[in-house]
Ligand code: FES
């Protein structure tokens with residue numbers, strides 16, 4: 071689980087060119103549709119492999135060739151199949167927009183469909199790491215452009231004219247002689263042509279669909295309550311299942327008596343089952359929070375819930391447990407400690423580890439000397455708790471496992487990673503497993519870990535019946551896969567003239583180290599040291615919207631604010647000075663970020679927020695900016711005291727994510743990230759007592775609500791023609807830092823520990 | 836088990852369930868109306884909001900035995916074709932991200948506008964704060980409510 075966001079990150083994003091010569095083996099295949107029309111199948115990924123030279127993204131290497139399709143029917147309907155699961159990041163709209171742009175069709179005639187999972191056809195169909203738009207940017211446009219060129223060629227042959235004399239507009243082909251045809255009329259012929267070698271892409275200045283806001287293609291279904299989500303999935307004869315997991319991390323099932331529970335109305339069966347067999351080789355995303363659980367299966371949700379309460383179960387300490395992991399580096403054994411953790415002890419343990427020698431992650435210059443010779447050293451420690459993802463739709467999955475095949479369906483971010491494990495668990499070959507993907511009621515990283523899919527499959531396998539497993543909110547919140555608990559100590563060395571001469575970060579966590587050693591301010595300070603350490607734990611963790619960054623941005627950006635204050639500098643100017651240094655004369659190698667894009671964001675942020683302007687002199691403002699998932703984002707937060715509580719009243723946000731495909735949806739995403747960041751930094755916390763989660767539902771896990779959201783969030787994008795970079799995650803991390811810095815201005819106190827507010831909400835019923 | 840005759844979206848429907856069964860599960864499991872969503876089961880998130888005689892209630896905490904002759908409206912019954920002013924405003928403002936909370940938000944918003952056709956920002960906040968949106972679409976929800984109020 072280490073460095074997960076790095077793994078999923080495409081590092082360099084070359085600027086968008088007007089042409090896209092496809093020199094590799096063909097990634098497109100055309101065929102005729104029954105009843106006329108054309109189908110162009112294509113790989114979403116082949117070009118990513120060719121163009122981006124991805125070395126870090128292991129999964130891409132395994133991606134196969136043939137993929138999704140565009141269908142053009144004789145009646146001029148353009149069907150575009152989106153193979154990626156939707157969880158609110160707008161892929162069902164923005165990906166088709168990219169195809170439609172190059173195809174030059176009328177957006178009104180575009181019908182978007184969701185694919186079922188097929189590793190062979192579509193690759194792993196992963197949603198996460200803010201990847202969707204940036205991965206598909208070239209392949210999708212190439213597919214659209216190739217189809218358009220084939221339609222032109224079909225018209226040229228039909229009309230006996232030169233292809234160069236034919237133009238297209240909104241799904242219509244025209245020739246200077248006055249001849250016109252709709253795409254649908256030429257589609258059948260186009261399907262018989264060879265695929266063009268030279269595919270010409272539009273220059274960004276000619277975009278007419280991309281960069282023009284389009285409404286969510288599933289909007290009508292959402293507002294009318296159509297069954298889009300996994301939890302809505304239903305087949306005839308389907309049973310409902312729930313699990314009872316141990317009450318605490320580090321506990322396991324000892325025995326149970328379900329005699330009374332089994333007699334409850336509507337109950338089919340109650341049994342215990344193992345998630346993995348002993349010695350099972352877990353892949354990277356196969357989490358094991360609890361290996362043995364009790365399944366309760368019956369006719370309806372309420373009956374199952376009630377029966378579950380009647381189970382008399384005994385639990386005992388699990389002790390240390392050995393897990394076998396099958397990773398890229400081969401097979402490793404991991405000992406998961408049996409300790410029953412309590413938050414105050416976790417804090418003590420982290421403080422203790424922070425004092426021990428740690429692993430050096432990066433060193434530039436001579437940081438030891440810099441700190442020794444410093445006129446002033448500033449040292450601050452930041453802490454953040456575990457966070458529960460709390461997707462609005464709790465975990466659930468449908469499974470129907472039979473002797474020779476299995477169908478599973480539901481909300482899942484990484485179907486391609488679940489499939490191989492499912493095949494092993496069920497003793498089936500992957501081609502006998504069908505994964506149907508539904509819309510997801512939120513993901514935020516949580517649904518990349520498919521143990522709930524395996525649980526559903528295990529239960530169905532045992533009962534030989536179609537089953538839908540549902541977690542209650544309590545199951546969901548107390549099961550783990552949290553954002554890790556983190557700490558970091560930052561030190562800055564200033565010389566007598568208040569110049570920054572040394573920078574040191576030492577971070578750690580349970581069970582993961584948060585430090586991104588090659589990110590800003592690495593590259594901007596001559597003497598730099600980054601170190602990290604980790605404490606193994608039985609509390610399972612996973613990616614959470616901008617993993618690690620969501621903590622680093624809070625800590626580092628608060629620290630820089632304090633350093634700027636000590637130096638007597640404006641916080642934005644201080645960052646700009648450092649970034650200019652990193653741009654003109656970078657220290658060290660492997661700096662992850664592009665200093666010019668970082669500078670661009672801060673400068674636009676300064677302008678748009680009226681930073682330092684006399685009219686804003688009375689405002690309590692905090693600023694922060696951060697880089698992750700290849701994009702740059704910054705916020706200025708304006709805070710007031712309201713009813714004795716700090717309240718973020720308005721926010722100015724600036725993002726550089728390259729070309730913005732669907733601007734209004736992108737603004738929505740940034741606003742959501744801001745609201746999410748304010749909520750998590752003020753209220754988010756999952757704590758433990760003797761191994762048990764202390765929060766179980768929204769009465770004691772506080773979520774941001776309508777009245778706590780800002781009145782205004784102004785979102786601005788840096789305008790450029792750079793190929794799109796991530797958007798779902800990058801605006802999220804800097805919110806934490808900006809809030810912390812605004813809190814200082816508002817209250818006169820520095821806030822080092824999240825959550826910044828700990829009081830609990832009133833009952834909202 | 837007991838038999839109930841329920842008025843839902845203008846139609847009378849029969850169910851035979853345990854009297855303690857919350858309306859949420861009656862709708863979702865027994866009447867095949869999954870538009871009403873499960874989020875918390877304890878009246879803390881608003882995902883399950885429906886109307887009972889025009890008032891917004893959390894169906895996860897309303898036992899079927901307490902419904903009596905009350906008329907229930909769910910998201911499926913708000914309009915036949917997403918044409919209710921609140922639904923239209925939601926589409927106009929492209930409110931949804933994941934969309935999971937939105938049935939509940941729309942049901943709360945439409946009940947609010949019925950009782951208070953011109954709510955202030957503070958009144959919207961107060962009324963809507965029982966509905967969580969994990970994706971953080973609160974600002975757009977408020978804009979959409981204000982737009983629907985003008986219609
Ligand atoms: S499910 Fe009813 S309020 Fe949350």
Ligand code: FES
Nearest residue numbers: 933934968969970
């Ligand atoms: S849109 Fe996702 S929870 Fe509201």
